[in-house]
Every structure is written in structure tokens, then in C-alpha cells.
Amino acid sequence: MTEGDRTRRRDAAATRQALLAAAAELFTARGFDRTSVRDIAALAEVNQALVFRYFGSKEELLGAVLTAPGREIVATTPPEELLTRLVGEIFAGEPGGPGANLLLMALSGPQDGGAAEALDREVAAPLRAALRSLTDDPSADLRAELVCAWLLGIALVRQIRLDGPVAKTDPAEVTPVVLDAVTRLLTDG
């Protein structure tokens, strides 16, 4: 309607970004399958055909949404701080909203589309490697994956049980509890 809208339209990068943001929000809230391309486009206030112009398919859009933020965290954080950083990120965002909880998407998404594999490769695998290096226990692999499993579970419960203590307790109180338990799990023989 307004001229301001007119000037901001016809901007490929902006629409691409709007689609990414809308997709992240809806995928996180409802899961992949329960989100339609038309819903994403509507939230982004963009024609639905543009999803396919810019991302090729709904699955590739999921891939783009999934890998972006996690990869950034892993890339910009030294291994020895990765655990603390990730726990912090998990408890940083609003429980219901988007944030570190992109994991849910990978679970509800297509198993064969490579999205879950991409997330594992880009985010979880480096984390496991970093955790493994913190202990010399012979079962380091197992313990590292147990820690990852815990983080996954915490992120999910925070997302699902919005009224539970994991979601509601002050992060400053929860974080040390988790980090403590993880540390002991890793450092005990």
C-alpha cells in the first residue's frame, strides 16, 4: 500500500531472509510436517512460489534453517567452551520461541532428507568430539553421547513442558546443576 512497502519489495535477499525466519519459527513451533509452505509464505508475507525459487524445495529450506545457527555456534566457540556455551544457549531463549531448540525440527522432519544427518554432522559431531577430549575415560564415546542425549532431552522438555521447572526455573540456577552433573559424568572413571 505505502511507498515504504514498495521500495522494500523486490529485494531478493530480504525475502530470502524473511522466509528463513518464518520457516524457523513455524518449524520450531509445529514441526516440519505440520508446517505447510503456504503457512511459511503467509507469515513471511511473501508469495509461496518464491520458496521454491529461492530454496528449491521444502526440504532444502529445512536444511538451510537447520544448519545455519548451530554451525555458527560451533564455528565461533573453542572446543573447551563449547559445552558451557551450548548449555547457555539452550537456556537463553524463550522456552516457547525459537532459539537453540531447532533440534525438534530434525526429529519431526524427514529422516531420509539428510536434514537430521546434516545437523548431526555440523553440530552434534563436533560437540561429541569436544566432549570426548575432556575425559580420558575408556568409555569416553559413550559418555559424550550420553551428554548429548541429555542436552537434546533438556532442549525438548523445555520446548514441550512450558510450565515445568526446566522451562521456568532461572537459568542461572539450572545451568550449574547441569554442568556439574555433566562434568562428573565425564570425569568419573
Next chain:
Amino acid sequence: MTEGDRTRRRDAAATRQALLAAAAELFTARGFDRTSVRDIAALAEVNQALVFRYFGSKEELLGAVLTAPGREIVATTPPEELLTRLVGEIFAGEPGGPGANLLLMALSGPQDGGAAEALDREVAAPLRAALRSLTDDPSADLRAELVCAWLLGIALVRQIRLDGPVAKTDPAEVTPVVLDAVTRLLTDG
């Protein structure tokens, strides 16, 4: 074809059970949304209209599948053994197959259909209550839910990363590690 088939057909209880089993298998393997009623009926070798005759809707079928086994465990196990029992169940079944991993369904299923709520009410809530009673820590609620989150994460990782150590390590080796860490998490101030 054979007479044996003829006699076993036209048996309401048997077809109901066949549908339940088929639904459990497919829901667990693919998730709720990626499983169609026609797929379930085909696996059960039953006409798809019978799903609606016996269960009313696809969601109610999910509800029936979800609550049955978990509720049985909770009902038949005294609170003080519930944690050990559940950890045992999680590591008992085959990693890829059905078993204690019905949780995945609740996550990928409809959030508003009450299936996840039913699972929480029938299974998770009693578990949390049992865990809470094991500690007199002021943050007992939080710690109990953190434990639940861990179990959820472990069950999921076992399901998702079939080649990972959580899925492949001998349960007899993993179980004490988990139980140890949980106990310390609960009993530490």
C-alpha cells in the same frame, strides 16, 4: 486363501489388535504425520475403514498406542523401582524397533490432540512424582524433570543414532553409568 485365514477373519478383537500393532510399528519408525491410515491398514492386512470403526480417528488410534504399554509399566512397578525399571526398559528393546521408544510418537504427533498430554499424565508425571520422593533437595522438582529429560533424550538418541555408542554398547554397561549419575544428581544438595 486357506481355511485357517477364513476362520481367523471376521474377528473384531484380532483386527483391533493387528491395527494397534501395525500402528505402533509405523508410528515408532516414521512418526505420526509420516504414517498414513492406509499404510497402517495395509501392514495389518485390514481394510482402512476399520481404523475409523474401531478407533474413531487416527489421533485416537495414536492415543491408544501411546498410553497402553507405558501405563502398564507405571501401574505394575512400585515407585522406588520405577527409575531402574524404566532405564532397563529403555535399553531392553532393539534400538531400531519398537519398545520403550514410543516417546518419539508423542513428539512428532499432534500437539493439540492430547496424545502428548496423555503420555505425560499417564507415564511421565508418575515418574516425576516417584523421583521427587527420592530426594529432599529443595529443587527436587527441577532435578526430577531433568532426569526425565535425560531419559527422553537417551531413548531418542538410541532411536536416531543407531550406530552410536548409546545404541550399541552393552546395556549392562550403560545402565549403571546412567543410574549412578542420576542418583548423584538427585541426592546432591
Next chain:
DNA sequence: GTATGGCGTAAGCACCCGCTGACAACGTAC
């Protein structure tokens, strides 16, 4: 033998989905 009621079957409705292709509007380069 025949009526009755539960069981299984076939066909299809109405809808939503991911995705496509042709076309219009726009901004820019010349």
C-alpha cells in the same frame, strides 16, 4: 430355511499438499 446383526469391502468425497509454468511489474543498462 430364514431373519438379524456384527464384520469386512469398495468407492469416493472434500480437502490440502508440494510444486510448476506462464505471465506481469519493476529496475537497470545502454
Next chain:
DNA sequence: GTACGTTGTCAGCGGGTGCTTACGCCATAC
């Protein structure tokens, strides 16, 4: 000012979905 490439619009396709409805079929009761 005109040609051109990019961006956005629109209608619709092919197909899958949950679910319904009307209808045969069989076992039993009488």
C-alpha cells in the same frame, strides 16, 4: 526510450490425506 534480466503474482496440476457412506457377506439364533 527501449530492451533485458530479475523479482513477484497467479492459477492450477497431480496426487495423497483423513474420513464417510452404502453395500455385500458371513455366522449365528430361531
